[in-house]
Amino acid sequence: MGLELYLDLLSQPCRAVYIFAKKNSIPFELRTVDLLKGQNHSDDFVQVNPLRKVPALKDGDFTLAESVAILLYLARKYEAPDHWYPQDLQARARVDEYLSWQHTALRMSCTRTMWQKMMFPIFLGQRVPPETLANTLAELDRCLQLLEDKFLKDQDFLAGPHISVADLVAITELMHRVNVTVRSGLAMVVNGSAEPSAQLLVSSIGVVGTAEENRGHSARFFEFLTKELDLAEDRASRASELTALPERPPGSEGLVDTSFWHLRVVLLPILTTNK
Ligand SMILES: N[C@@H](CCC(=O)N[C@@H](CS)C(=O)NCC(=O)O)C(=O)O
Secondary structure: OOEEEEEOOOOHHHHHHHHHHHHOOOOOEEEEOOHHHOHHHOHHHHHHOOOOOOOEEEEOOEEEEOHHHHHHHHHHHOOOOHHHOOOOHHHHHHHHHHHHHHHHOHHHHHHHHHHHHHHHHHHHOOOOOHHHHHHHHHHHHHHHHHHHHHHHOOOOEOOEOOOOHHHHHHHHHHHHHOEEEEEEEEEOOHHHOOOEEEEEEEEEOOOOOOHHHHHHHHHHHHHHHHHHOOOOHHHOOOOOOOOOOOOOOOOOOOOOOOOHHHHHHHHHHHHHHHO
């Protein structure tokens, strides 16, 4: 048996692994582990990953957990283009630096936000106390500020001038915060294509700062989708007017829009039909 990837594409780290494998044309069998059905606790899956989390990898007899370890394994084994995980000592260290930081910073804050804003109300029918949520959002804002000030700075990508695995790990977390509207079952009118598609309207990605900055971030995110992931023009049309968010004090209610379910709808058709 060749490479098997155990994923649920609802999960951010799974999407990072999935996008990396697709983008680098790495052949693999997708083994879907449905988290909402508790399949990560099945006997079969626990053999692959006793930690009971996705993503997980099986390559022959070799099994591996942890998205970062999986990304680096794939980059090395399939000799992905250098920019993903550079050979240069210091360029690689920059990528490692982000990968090390994000676990306890952006990843943790995004996950906490998602649970408190969405999962608790949906699954437990309970809202978290407003002050708890406010603290979580304030922490998320601190992380986003650090992401900009320490890592992104004035560069095009987090660890330098080229896209690396650090950007994939980051974008899949940040996508949970993108405010998107999805209209599925549409025939795309762009370029005369009649293919059924889903429409993705990105209205905001960076929610810290002014409306203009937010609009800039949204536009950059759209560029990321269309260019870096090689989405053909006729698969992705740009909304003519991006919604501007008003300037809001950091941590205020409503800063975070979670599009957990929508992204599953959008990304799957787009990514799987393009590559
Ligand atoms: N540090 C791990 C985190 C993996 C993780 O948190 N996976 C979640 C989905 S996003 C999961 O499998 N949760 C199932 C559970 O905890 O029961 C990684 O980067 O791979």
